[in-house]
Each structure stands twice: as structure tokens, then as C-alpha cells.
Amino acid sequence: MFERLLIANRGEIACRIIRTARRLGLRTVAVYSDADADALHVAMADEARRIGPPAPAESYLAVDAVIAAARAAGADAIHPGYGFLAENPDFAEACAAAGIVFVGPPAEAIRAMGSKRAAKALMEQAGVPLLPGYHGEAQDEAGLRAAAERIGPPLLIKPSAGGGGKGMRVVRDLATFAEALAAARREARGAFGDETVLLERYLERPRHVEVQILADAHGRVLHLFERDCSIQRRHQKIVEEAPAPGLPEALRVRLGEAAVQAARAVGYVGAGTVEFLYDPERGEFFFMEMNTRLQVEHPVTEMITGLDLVEWQLRIAAGEALPFGQNQVERSGHAIEVRLYAEDPARGFLPSTGRLRLLRLPEENPHVRVDTGVRAGDEVTVHYDPMIAKLIVADRDRPAAVRRLRQALARCHVVGPATNLEMLRAIAAHPAFAEGAVDTGFVERHRHALIAEQARAPDTALALAALYLLARRAAEAAERAARSGDPWSPWHLTTGWRLNAESRHALRFLDGEEERAVTVHFRPEGHVIELDGRSLAARGELGADGELTAVLDGVRFTATVLEAEGEIVVCWHGGQHRLRLPRLAAGAEGGAGVTGTVTAPMPGRIVAVAVREGDTVAQGARLLVLEAMKMEHTLTAPAAGRVSAVRCAEGEQVSEGTVLVVIEPEEAAA
Known part of the structure; x- marks a missing residue:
């Protein structure tokens, strides 16, 4: 075994x-x-x-x-993790040349599978089933x-190089x-430096099933x-499980x-991993690609086999x-993994950036595993993949694992950048998921149930917010009293004491656009x-x-x-509720753009502009393409009108927030 291992990666995999x-x-x-x-990962390593x-390109990709x-x-050894240089045959050869x-x-295997076009030709020769398509050189x-x-x-249309759904177009x-x-x-050129593509028949409701080798x-x-990695958004996986639910045993073999x-x-x-598309209607599967590295979802295989893939x-x-041998590899139970991302599902899954002001993840135990590379206080930047953590659960069978997943997600809380946490909770709670009715169109088909508007905060959440403000005010008053010349003065009290008047305090919160009033009456007992x-x-x-312990009508x-x-x-209670004080809300909305103004939703680079001044556009028309966090985002017209x-x-x-295009709406132009 080696003495010293360098990990050529970052984040949770490192x-x-x-x-x-x-x-x-x-x-x-x-x-x-x-x-x-x-x-x-820097803090965890020995050096x-x-x-x-x-x-x-100037750091993690710099061979x-x-x-x-x-x-x-x-x-004496380098582990590449996944992403970055993990599937770069030149890097593998550079390691060998350096005696590491x-x-x-082997570099030859990476090179053979690194091109989807060449890989399909090789699989065709080996007799592995392929989808009808074109993977020629022209x-x-x-x-x-x-x-x-x-x-x-x-x-x-699929890029021949790379993966992760980048560059795919239906x-x-x-x-x-x-x-x-x-x-x-x-x-593809921006993400992989290679614009070669292949074409293949698009299956409308396939399942994405892969095999760990x-x-x-x-x-x-x-x-x-x-x-099974069928639940995806933008061709990228967000939920994975092992074994794949509902497959006939003969098909598994x-x-x-x-x-x-x-x-x-x-x-x-x-x-490595060999990925297939499975057509449940015909009972057929087709080779898609081979990943010559560790996969993000490898923990579910580890949970059902008891093997540490990194160790092997x-x-x-x-x-x-x-x-x-093959007959000695056993599987037990069922495991599910979900990926917690800094992204906004309501805005087309745009990656989100910002400081993680709060990050609470469930405690690990034999049934729950958490893989993360960040802590509360860390910054999610535009430079790298926005995954915050992977939450993996396992139990004796799939129904028990689904219950574990729901419980574990209820214990997750993230404050800072927008995340897909609520969507993951909605997936875990959805009846179709419980039944194992999954395919690559799951998210889009159930979109309205999975990406719902922010619900009205329950009364309990408002009461907790009010108690928080009172407790914070009491703590601030105690601190002022301690610094003053007369710490016992009644003017430092926050008990609501008034001379010849009822002790009460009126609070107002903005819950979305609704203003909600809360009145607090002070009593000796609370x-x-x-x-x-x-x-x-x-x-x-x-x-x-920041943890608040509260008792409401005798319930703690x-x-x-x-x-x-x-x-x-x-x-609280497996949910997250955002409230604003009216005086804060006014300042927060002061910079809102006018109708017809298109601004950058995040920092990035303009890669295409499809309109000129004076053009007439319809609502939803393509205006420009912004490249950010290794993905392209098409910005469209918010209203019909003239540019x-x-x-x-x-x-x-x-x-972020830069005005890119201004459209004069049709009504204003008229």
C-alpha cells in the first residue's frame, strides 16, 4: 500500500x-x-x-x-476523485511519467471510453446493445x-466528451x-474543449440504470x-438508489x-460505472456511456454491499x-441518495451563490450517512459545482429506506443561497416515488407538486418568530444593562412593564406579500x-x-x-419559513427592476446575443445566452415588445443584477 496520497480534487469527494x-x-x-x-478538505488533510x-483551468485542471x-x-499516488482530471488520459500518463x-x-481505457462516439463503436463490436443513432466521425x-x-x-444531441448532462439538447x-x-x-466546447457530438434516438420515458463494476x-x-438514477433535472441526477426498484431479476442479471x-x-x-437507458415498455436496455472513475452516487452501492469502493x-x-468472486458479492437492503444543491428550482434550477449562514445536517448512524465538503460559514462560489452535500439512507427494504429519507430530510436546514431542499422533501413525500414509479421525466411531469410556491407560514412559525425577537431584544437589553452605570435600573427591563398601562407589543411580519399582525401580551409567567x-x-x-426552545399552549x-x-x-418541523419585517422589506425591494428589464440572474459570461436594438420580440423569445457555473442559461423576453x-x-x-436587455412592452409602445 502507498505511504502518501495526494487527492487531486476538492469538496465532498476529497x-x-x-x-x-x-x-x-x-x-x-x-x-x-x-x-x-x-x-x-484543506482542513481535513494532513497537509x-x-x-x-x-x-x-488554472488550478484543479492544471496538470x-x-x-x-x-x-x-x-x-506516491494520486487519487483524482471525480470531475476535473479524473477522466483525463493525459493526466494519467503524466502521473506515470512522474513515477506516481x-x-x-489505464490511460488507454479512459481514452477509449472518454469519447462517447468511439465508446459506442467499441460496444457495438463487443455486442453490447445500443440505441439507434449516429456516432460517426463526420x-x-x-x-x-x-x-x-x-x-x-x-x-x-450529446457531446462526445464529458458528461453531467452538459451540452445535451433534445x-x-x-x-x-x-x-x-x-x-x-x-x-461542449466551453465545458470539455471538444465540440464533437453524436446523435441518438430520444426515449420519452426511459429509466437511467447503471452498473458498478x-x-x-x-x-x-x-x-x-x-x-437507478432516473430522477434528474437538466439531465443531471439528483436522486439515486440501489438496487433499482421494480426490475425483473432476469433483467438485473x-x-x-x-x-x-x-x-x-x-x-x-x-x-467504474457502465450506464444504460432502460425502456420499461419494451423491457430493453441500451448502452449509454461508461464512466471511468468513481461516481457521485457510489455510496448507495457501498451501503448495500458493505464494500468501501475507495479502499478497493x-x-x-x-x-x-x-x-x-462474483458469487461472493452480496447485497442487503435498500439505499437512497439525494443531492443537496445550491440552486433555485423555481428559476429553472439556476445555481445559487452566497454564504452558508446555517447548515444543519442529520447526525450519522448505521442508517444515515452524510458526505459534504462545506460547513456553516463557507461560501458557495461561481467557480465550482454548487453541490452542498449528499444525504444517503439505508434500511432493510425500499419502503423503510423511503421513511428514513423523509425523516433525514426533515432534519436538514440551510440558510443562505437558494437550495433544492424543499424539492427533495417533496420528491421523498410523493406517492409516485413511494411506488417506485420513476423515470427521467419524473421531475418535469410532477413539477407543480415538487416546485410549489412558498406556502403561507403556519401560526406556530409566526409565534416562534415573535418569541425569537423578544428573546433577542432581552439579550441585547441585558448586554446594555451590564455595560451601563446602573444595571438594575427598571429602564433596562424587557418584561413589558408599563406604569398605568397594559403590557403588550405589536409586531408585523411580511409573509410573502401578505402582512400579518402578531400581538404579544406580557404576563409574569411568560x-x-x-x-x-x-x-x-x-x-x-x-x-x-440560534436554537429557540419554546412552549406554546403547553407543547414544547x-x-x-x-x-x-x-x-x-x-x-421548524421539517420546513423553513421566511418572514420579513416591513421596514426591512422596503429596503430589500428598492432595487427591483421594471417590467421588460432583463438582468443577469447570476455572475457569468455572455456567449450569445440573439437580438439587436429595434427588434420586435414575443414573450418568451430567446434574447441571449449566459454561461455560468459550467452551464449555459438562456434568458428570454419577459413580455412582448420592442428591444x-x-x-x-x-x-x-x-x-449578478447587471441590466442586459431592456424591452419596451407592447402596451407602452402603443
């Missing part, structure tokens, strides 16, 4: 690798960009080395910088258009093919069963055999043979809170960490309440 390496007695070396100098500025850091640290073991497959637009006409709509009408092809190439350098190749066959065809060594990656890279025609006997005590509650950016956020100003140009970097 932290996860460090945990296993530490258990095996290896010394760990982290690398970091300037943006990650105070990151959790850490700076490799460059925040931009990935020379990573190799130099490994040499300087005396590392690359914890991954990439001229006319040739691709002809191939699209042969396949027929609906079809999918074409349902061939009249839009040229525009979709241009967008797919542009995003493990292969040593001594010829033994086996699979660790399948995972065939999937495993096809995955092993694919791995043998490329001479694979290490841990390290042992295989050190030359060890797998000591067990308070009486009046709201919405109800009266509640109340007491509350605020802890130093524990909630987390804090103020963030002009809001009072109440985290009166275009205030950006292709290639320009813009900040």
Missing part, C-alpha cells in the same frame, strides 16, 4: 477519500485554489498545497501544477442534419436542429449490482453481464488482487400571543447558536431561528 485513506493509515495531501484556501487561482504539488509533497501511481484505470452540419433526418425526432422538431446543434457544440489487474472483473462485458472490452482496471480503488492501484384570532400561552429561550418545540439578509428564517436597449456583448463578463 473529504470522502481522506476519510478512507486515514482509516488505511495513509498520509493525505490536499490541493487547493485561492478560492478554497479555508475549505473543509495541503496551493495550486493556483480560483479558475479551474503541471498538480504533478508539481505531488512531487513536492513526496506523494494514478488511482484509476461532423459537418449537413451530414449531421442528414443523420438526424434518418433517425427522426425526437432525438438527442430536438423534437427538425426545424430547430441547427440552433440546438450550435448550442450543444458551444457548451470493479476490476483488478489480474483479470478478475465483477459487478456490484445496479443503481443481464445488465450485470453486459457491464462486465463492456469493462472487459476496454481492458478496464479499477472502479487504492488496493487495486497498489497491485492487489480482488479476493472475492407571554400571551395573539394572531389570526387565536391566543397562545408562550414562553421562549434563545440559545447562543425546538426550532432554529436566525436573521439573514433582512429576513427572519424559522426552521429598446442591448447593454451587453458576446464574451463580456457580467455581475
Whole structure:
């Protein structure tokens, strides 16, 4: 085994690798960009080395910088994690040239599977089932258009390099093919440096099923069963589970055999994943791609098999043979993983940035696992993937695992950037999910149930907000009294004492756009809170960490309440409620744009401008394309009208809130 391991990655995967390496007695070396100098993976490692500025191309993707850091640290092996350099054959070869073991497959296998086009040709030769499509070398637009006409709509345009759904475009009408092809190439070029694409038939309601494989350098190749990764948004997974629900046993066997066959065809060594599309109507599956690395969702396989995949990656890279065969690999129970992202589902899943003012995740136990690379107080930046954490649960069967998931999600609270937490809770609670009725269209089909508008805050949440304000005011008064010359003066009291008057305090909150009144009556034994025609006997005590212990009409509650950016956020009972004080709300809305003004929803680079001043546009018309956080975001017209100003140009970097296009609505023009 190795002595010193460098992890050429960041975030939760770096932290996860460090945990296993530490258990095996290896010394760990982290690398970091300037943006990650105070990151959790840096703090966890035995030592850490700076490799460059925040931009990935100048740090985590800089092969020379990573190799130099490994040499300087005396590392004898490098684990690439996933993303960044994990599937870069040139990096694997650079490690070998430097005399450092690359914890991954041979460069030849990475190169063979790194091109989806070449991989499909290889799988075709190996007899692995493929979707009808085009994966030839010719990439001229006319040739691709002809191939699209042969396949027929609906079809999918996919970048040949990379993954994660980046650059994929569904074409349902061939009249839009040229525009979709241009967008797919542009995003692929920006994300992977390669604009080669392939075309394939688009299945309307498939399931995304993948098989975990493990292969040593001594010829033994086996699979660790399948995972279902069908619940996705923007072609990126958010919920994964193992085993895949509802598959016939004979199909599971065939999937495993096809995955092993694919791995043998490329001479694979290490841990990898073979991904398939499964058509439940026909009972057929088709090879999609092979990921020559560890997958984000690998924990669900670990939970049902009891194997540590990172440990076996390290042992295989050190030359060890797998000591067990296919018949000795057992699975037990069911595991589900959800990905908690800093993104806004209501705004098309736009990535969100900002400081994590609160991050509460459930405690780990044999049924619950949390993989994260951030802490409360850390910043989610525009430079990297916005995943905050992975929450993994396991139990004896799927219904029990679903219950575990619901309970674990109820214990999660995040305040700061927008997140998909409420959507994950809605997925876990949805009857179709409980039944295992999942496919790649799940999120879009159930969108209205999963991405609901913010519900009206319950009375209990308002009462907790009122108690928080009173408790905070009491703490501030006590602090002032301690600093004053007369700490026992009655003027420092916050008990509501008045001379010849009733002791009460009126509060007003903005709940969305609704103003809600709360009246607090002071009593010797506590308070009486009046709201919405109800009266509640109340007491509350605020802890130093923002945790509020309250008793309402004899029922004891524990909630987390804090103020963030002009809001009072109440985290209670598996939900999160945002309230504003009217005086704060006025300032928060002072910078709102006028109708017809299109602003940058986040920092990014303008990659395409589709309109000019004087153009007439319909509502929803494409105006421009903004590239941010490794994804392209199309901005559309909020109303029909005339373009009166275009205030950006292709290639320009813009900040969040920058006015990009101004449209004079039709009514105003008339």
C-alpha cells in the first residue's frame, strides 16, 4: 500500500477519500485554489498545497501544477476523485511519467471510453446493445442534419466528451436542429474543449440504470449490482438508489453481464460505472456511456454491499488482487441518495451563490450517512459545482429506506443561497416515488407538486418568530444593562412593564406579500400571543447558536431561528419559513427592476446575443445566452415588445443584477 496520497480534487469527494485513506493509515495531501484556501478538505488533510487561482483551468485542471504539488509533497499516488482530471488520459500518463501511481484505470481505457462516439463503436463490436443513432466521425452540419433526418425526432444531441448532462439538447422538431446543434457544440466546447457530438434516438420515458463494476489487474472483473438514477433535472441526477426498484431479476442479471462485458472490452482496471437507458415498455436496455472513475452516487452501492469502493480503488492501484468472486458479492437492503444543491428550482434550477449562514445536517448512524465538503460559514462560489452535500439512507427494504429519507430530510436546514431542499422533501413525500414509479421525466411531469410556491407560514412559525425577537431584544437589553452605570435600573427591563398601562407589543411580519399582525401580551409567567384570532400561552429561550426552545399552549418545540439578509428564517418541523419585517422589506425591494428589464440572474459570461436594438420580440423569445457555473442559461423576453436597449456583448463578463436587455412592452409602445 502507498505511504502518501495526494487527492487531486476538492469538496465532498476529497473529504470522502481522506476519510478512507486515514482509516488505511495513509498520509493525505490536499490541493487547493485561492478560492478554497479555508475549505473543509484543506482542513481535513494532513497537509495541503496551493495550486493556483480560483479558475479551474488554472488550478484543479492544471496538470503541471498538480504533478508539481505531488512531487513536492513526496506523494506516491494520486487519487483524482471525480470531475476535473479524473477522466483525463493525459493526466494519467503524466502521473506515470512522474513515477506516481494514478488511482484509476489505464490511460488507454479512459481514452477509449472518454469519447462517447468511439465508446459506442467499441460496444457495438463487443455486442453490447445500443440505441439507434449516429456516432460517426463526420461532423459537418449537413451530414449531421442528414443523420438526424434518418433517425427522426425526437432525438438527442450529446457531446462526445464529458458528461453531467452538459451540452445535451433534445430536438423534437427538425426545424430547430441547427440552433440546438450550435448550442450543444458551444457548451461542449466551453465545458470539455471538444465540440464533437453524436446523435441518438430520444426515449420519452426511459429509466437511467447503471452498473458498478470493479476490476483488478489480474483479470478478475465483477459487478456490484445496479443503481437507478432516473430522477434528474437538466439531465443531471439528483436522486439515486440501489438496487433499482421494480426490475425483473432476469433483467438485473443481464445488465450485470453486459457491464462486465463492456469493462472487459476496454481492458478496464479499477472502479467504474457502465450506464444504460432502460425502456420499461419494451423491457430493453441500451448502452449509454461508461464512466471511468468513481461516481457521485457510489455510496448507495457501498451501503448495500458493505464494500468501501475507495479502499478497493487504492488496493487495486497498489497491485492487489480482488479476493472475492462474483458469487461472493452480496447485497442487503435498500439505499437512497439525494443531492443537496445550491440552486433555485423555481428559476429553472439556476445555481445559487452566497454564504452558508446555517447548515444543519442529520447526525450519522448505521442508517444515515452524510458526505459534504462545506460547513456553516463557507461560501458557495461561481467557480465550482454548487453541490452542498449528499444525504444517503439505508434500511432493510425500499419502503423503510423511503421513511428514513423523509425523516433525514426533515432534519436538514440551510440558510443562505437558494437550495433544492424543499424539492427533495417533496420528491421523498410523493406517492409516485413511494411506488417506485420513476423515470427521467419524473421531475418535469410532477413539477407543480415538487416546485410549489412558498406556502403561507403556519401560526406556530409566526409565534416562534415573535418569541425569537423578544428573546433577542432581552439579550441585547441585558448586554446594555451590564455595560451601563446602573444595571438594575427598571429602564433596562424587557418584561413589558408599563406604569398605568397594559403590557403588550405589536409586531408585523411580511409573509410573502401578505402582512400579518402578531400581538404579544406580557404576563409574569411568560407571554400571551395573539394572531389570526387565536391566543397562545408562550414562553421562549434563545440559545447562543440560534436554537429557540419554546412552549406554546403547553407543547414544547425546538426550532432554529436566525436573521439573514433582512429576513427572519424559522426552521421548524421539517420546513423553513421566511418572514420579513416591513421596514426591512422596503429596503430589500428598492432595487427591483421594471417590467421588460432583463438582468443577469447570476455572475457569468455572455456567449450569445440573439437580438439587436429595434427588434420586435414575443414573450418568451430567446434574447441571449449566459454561461455560468459550467452551464449555459438562456434568458428570454419577459413580455412582448420592442428591444429598446442591448447593454451587453458576446464574451463580456457580467455581475449578478447587471441590466442586459431592456424591452419596451407592447402596451407602452402603443
